[in-house]
Amino acid sequence: MGNCLQPSKEQAPSFSPKPLNIPPVPERENENLRVFSSKEVKKLTKKFGHNRLVVDNNGFGRLFYQGYVNETTFSPSKNGTGLAVSVMHCVLHSSEELEEWKAEIRCLGKISHPNLVKLLGYCCEVKESLLVLECFHKGSLEAHIFGKEETLSWEIRVKVAIETAQCLAFLHSVNNRALSREFGMHDIFLDEHYNAKLFYLGSNELRLFEDSISTAFIGRTDYTPPEYVISGHLGMKSDVYTFGVILIELLTGLKAFRRGVRDIKSAISVKPFLSDKNKILSIIDPRIGNDYPVNAVIQMGKLIKRCIKLDTKKRPTMQQVLDGLNDIADIKD
Numbered sequence: 001m002g003n004c005l006q007p008s009k010e011q012a013p014s015f016s017p018k019p020l021n022i023p024p025v026p027e028r029e030n031e032n033l034r035v036f037s038s039k040e041v042k043k044l045t046k047k048f049g050h051n052r053l054v055v056d057n058n059g060f061g062r063l064f065y066q067g068y069v070n071e072t073t074f075s076p077s078k079n080g081t082g083l084a085v086s087v088m089h090c091v092l093h094s095s096e097e098l099e100e101w102k103a104e105i106r107c108l109g110k111i112s113h114p115n116l117v118k119l120l121g122y123c124c125e126v127k128e129s130l131l132v133l134e135c136f137h138k139g140s141l142e143a144h145i146f147g148k149e150e151t152l153s154w155e156i157r158v159k160v161a162i163e164t165a166q167c168l169a170f171l172h173s174v175n176n177r178a179l180s181r182e183f184g185m186h187d188i189f190l191d192e193h194y195n196a197k198l199f200y201l202g203s204n205e206l207r208l209f210e211d212s213i214s215t216a217f218i219g220r221t222d223y224t225p226p227e228y229v230i231s232g233h234l235g236m237k238s239d240v241y242t243f244g245v246i247l248i249e250l251l252t253g254l255k256a257f258r259r260g261v262r263d264i265k266s267a268i269s270v271k272p273f274l275s276d277k278n279k280i281l282s283i284i285d286p287r288i289g290n291d292y293p294v295n296a297v298i299q300m301g302k303l304i305k306r307c308i309k310l311d312t313k314k315r316p317t318m319q320q321v322l323d324g325l326n327d328i329a330d331i332k333d
Contacts, residue, residue, distance in 0.1 A: 034121030084135035115167035138190035154292035163196035244307025253285030
C-alpha cells in the first residue's frame with residue numbers, strides 16, 4: 001500500500017510532545033504587516049521563476065514561491081540572504097474577485113499560534129494578489145506522504161499530528177466555531193524542524209462560521225463529514241471527523257480522495273481494519289518499515305475510530321484528541 005518512496009537519512013530530532021495550553025492571543029493589527037509592491041514581489045521571487053516554486057498546491061488555486069527579505073525592513077534581499085519567506089500567488093479572474101481579496105486582507109493575520117502559518121505581508125495590486133508568509137522549508141505534508149519528498153518516520157508523523165491538533169484545539173477555544181470548509185494535508189506545512197504549520201489566515205481559505213449555519217463544501221471528498229451530507233450543517237465535531245481522516249492518511253500513506261467509483265485504495269476504505277489489533281498492522285504505510293511501537297499503532301487505531309464516529313456526540317473534542325495523541329507519543333513498545 002501507499003507510494004513506495006526511498007526513506008531519507010535526514011530525520012527530525014527526538015520529540016517528547018506535551019499538551020500545549022495557550023491562552024487566546026490578542027489580535028494583531030494589520031499595520032504590522034508589510035505592504036509589498038508588485039515590483040518588489042517579482043524581485044523577491046525572481047519573477048516567479050520555476051526554480052523558486054517550492055510548493056505547488058495548484059489543484060487548490062495556490063502556488064508558493066521562496067524568496068528572501070531583510071530581517072529588519074522586510075525589503076527584498078539583493079543577495080538572496082536574510083530571512084527566507086514563502087510567497088503565495090493567488091490567481092484572480094475578475095475585478096470582483098480583487099475587491100473580495102482586498103476585503104479579506106483586512107481580516108488576515110489577526111490570530112497568532114506557533115502552529116499557524118504566520119503572515120508577514122501582502123501585495124494587493126491589479127493582477128497581483130499575493131501573501132508573504134513564513135518559509136515552508138520542508139514543504140507540504142501532502143508532498144511527504146503522497147509525493148516525492150523524504151519519508152517521514154512514525155515519530156515525526158505523530159509529532160505533526162499533535163501539533164496540528166494543538167492548532168485546531170486552539171482555534172476551537174478562541175472562536176468556539178468550526179472551520180467552514182474541509183481542510184486536509186494540503187493545508188499543513190513543515191518548517192525546517194518538521195514543526196507543523198496549518199495554513200489558516202481567517203479568510204475564505206478557511207473562514208469560520210457559526211455551528212448552526214449551513215454552508216456549501218468545495219467539492220466532495222472523503223474528508224467530508226457525514227452530517228454535512230445528511231443535514232448540510234457542520235460543527236466543531238465535524239473538524240474532528242476530518243482530522244480523523246487525516247490521521248488515517250498519516251497511518252496508511254493512502255489518499256482520502258476518491259478519484260472514481262472503482263478506486264478502492266482510498267484511505268477511508270481501511271476503516272474496518274481499525275477494529276482489529278492484528279489487521280491494523282497490515283495497513284501501516286510500508287515506507288515506515290517496522291520502526292514503530294505496536295501498542296502505539298493500536299491506540300492510534302482506537303483514537304481514529306472515535307474521531308470518525310457517525311454520531312457526532314460520540315466523537316471526542318479536539319482537546320481530547322490532543323490528549324490522546326500525547327498519550328500515544330509516550331508509548332514506546
